[in-house]
Amino acid sequence: MSHHHEDEFRLHSPDFDALHHKLDRRRFLTKTSLGLGALAMGSLFGLRKVTGSGSRNATGGTDLEADILKALPHIAPKAKRVVYLFMSGGPSQFETFDYKPKLVNLAGQDLPDSVRKGQRLTGMSASQSALPMVPSIYQFNQHGKNDTWVSELLPYTAQVVDDLCIVKSIYSEAINHDPAITFFQTGNQLPGRPSIGSWVSYGLGSDNHNLPTFIVLVSKNAPKDQPLYARLWGNGFLESRHQGVQFRSGKDPVLFLNNPEGYDGADRAEMLQYLTQLNQLQNDSYGDPEIANRIAQYEMAFRMQTSVPEVMDTSQEPDEVFDLYGPDSRDAGTYAANCILARKLLEKDVKFVQLYHQGWDQHGGLPKGIAKQCKDTDQATAALIIDLKRRGLLDDTLVIWGGEFGRTVYSQGKLTADDYGRDHHPRCFTMWMAGAGVKAGLSYGETDDFSYNIVKDPVHVHDFHATLMHLMGVDHERLTYKFQGRRFRLTDVHGNLVKAILA
Structure with a gap:
């Protein structure tokens, strides 16, 4: 849409002008009533104490948040991107x-009790x-x-x-699925953290x-015994x-990315222009950072209408790629097909790709169950390593494989x-892990003869997170966000870098 067309719309739309007028009036009343009171209080206590020490920046954070982000990366990153293969349910070690x-x-x-x-x-x-x-x-x-x-x-x-x-020496305090998975994905057992x-x-x-x-x-080709939440x-x-x-x-x-029936690309672009103007009026009036985020997400969605179909289309992949990843790779939505998509997304410089494969929770029938799980994932997992390596991507891509906890040495229920x-254990x-910044061919950490306790080089979930962030050039203690009066980070107040596994 031309600027002339945009200006013409704003000048000749009565509804738009009325809304603009109402927002201006509301903004005036707010600023004169609350603003005068704030100035009066400021004369008593000092304006800085009333308004806070940091002004809001364009992203809705404080200037301190902006300063934190300007300092990144803290060190030269080894990994430009991550693909995390999460085996939900807890694979048996x-x-x-x-x-x-x-x-x-x-x-x-x-x-033994000992x-x-x-x-x-x-x-x-x-x-x-x-x-037993x-x-x-x-x-x-x-x-x-x-x-x-x-x-x-x-x-x-x-x-x-x-x-x-x-x-081999990862450990956690969470013994049940939901808090354990939440802990691995967010650094806290309770929901609500990033x-x-x-x-x-x-x-x-x-x-x-x-x-x-x-x-x-x-x-899609995995048991749904333990649910996953957005x-x-x-x-x-x-x-x-x-x-x-x-x-x-x-x-x-x-979901909801495609154009509604009867709309084409030009209609959609025009609608988004008008929607952006409305959102911008709200942003100017209220200063809510989520309005700017909403504008950015609508714009991203519009660009994705072109980029997503291209990246999701694997029809141009040669037969040898499907042969490498296995027969399931031709069936969209399977773990193997998702591994090919992950490689394509990494080639497009998507920073963080996460694959979830459920069904590793074998309280009974473990031999048959885990054999099926391995059959569904083993070939494609190895193929992803091979594929990234031959394309020169493994050097700056970090690949992670694992679940939320392990399994016990003793049998639960039926034993033959x-x-x-x-x-759960x-x-x-x-x-x-494989790829950017980690030592290849290394087996790190030891457990006792029962794989029940760690006897050498323990690695806590927070240590794992600290090391992951380090490989991406981030000091986990310095990347923080202020929320409800305190500064939060992925590792909270914990986490140590596992230097021994770094290349």
């Missing part, structure tokens, strides 16, 4: 990466009369230059083990203004433009030679 051969001779025996040390059990295990230990029925073999132990359930991951930094991707968006901004900074993909990728108390945007398979990858379950479990 016994059947994946934490090899415990001594358990074979202890099968069926109760977990090992448990009175540690908390879930309500499901607390009702059991015994806690059970080794994995799956074989482990050594792979790579460092003879790293990997389960036979992960043959493709075993092929890229020299690219992985496997951390997610990791939102902190990254707030601190580092975007490298592609046609796509969101933070994008979420959820597998607040896990929510913005919390940060501005709404920092929230994660979920991309779905199907004709509407982003080839069937058993494992309960937050005391120690395994995650891995």
Whole structure:
């Protein structure tokens, strides 16, 4: 729309002029009534104390917030982007990466009190009369230059083990799914805090203004035993433009993005111009930072109408790419297909991509259940590492794999030679990272013979967050946001950098 057309609309729209007049009148009355009172109080107490020490900036934060963001990055970033493969439900470390051969001779025996040390059990295990230990029925073999132990359930991951930094000593205090997942995604067990991707968006901004900074993909081919909530990728108390945007398979990858029936691109652009004018009037009148965020989100949505269909279209991928990621990769919305989309989004410089794959919560029937989970994810996970590496992206992309906690050495419920379950275990479990800034081929941290307690190099969730942010060039203690009278950060008042895993 031309500026002439825009000015003509504003001059000749009675409704628009009436609204403008009402807002001007309201603004005048507000400023003269409240403003005079504020000036009178200011003469008694000093204007600075009444208005606060920091003025509002264009993004709605204080000048101190603006100064915090100007200082970023604090150090030279190793990772320009992150892809976080979240295995929701809690994968068993016994059947994946934490090899415990001594358990074979202890099968069926109760977990010794000297090992448990009175540690908390879930309500499901607390009702059991015994806690019989059970080794994995799956074989482990050594792979790579460092003879790293990997389960036979992960043959493709075993092929890229020299690219992985496997951390076997992750721990958390959260023993149930919802607080545990919330803790990993936001740094706090209670809902309401910003997610990791939102902190990254707030601190580092975007490298592609046609796509969101933070994008979420959820597998359609996974059990939905434990629910996922949009607040896990929510913005919390940060501005709404920092929230994660979920991309779905199907004709509407982003809800409400397509034009309404009967509208074309020109109609939509004209409507957004008028809507921006209305929002700008409100912004001028009230100064609410969320109005500016709303304007920015509408503009982003308009640009996404072109950018999203292009990035979601995998029809031009060669057959060898689908062969690399596995047969599921041709079925939109599966974990494998989402891994290809993740690679495309990373190529477009989307800063934070999060994949969720549910179904790792095996309290019973674990051998069969975890075999299916590994089959659905193993090949595509390894393919993503290979694909990023050959395209030169792994050097500045951080790949993360893991769940919210591990599983117990003892069986929950039914126990036979080839069937058993494992309960939640937050005391120690395994995650891995690969790519930008982490040591490749490293196995870090150790657990006892029961994978029940950490015996060397513990890594808390807050330490994991501090290290992730460091790799992106952010000092986790310096990226803060003031809310309800105090300054918050992803790691709250905790977190130590795990220097030993840094390349």
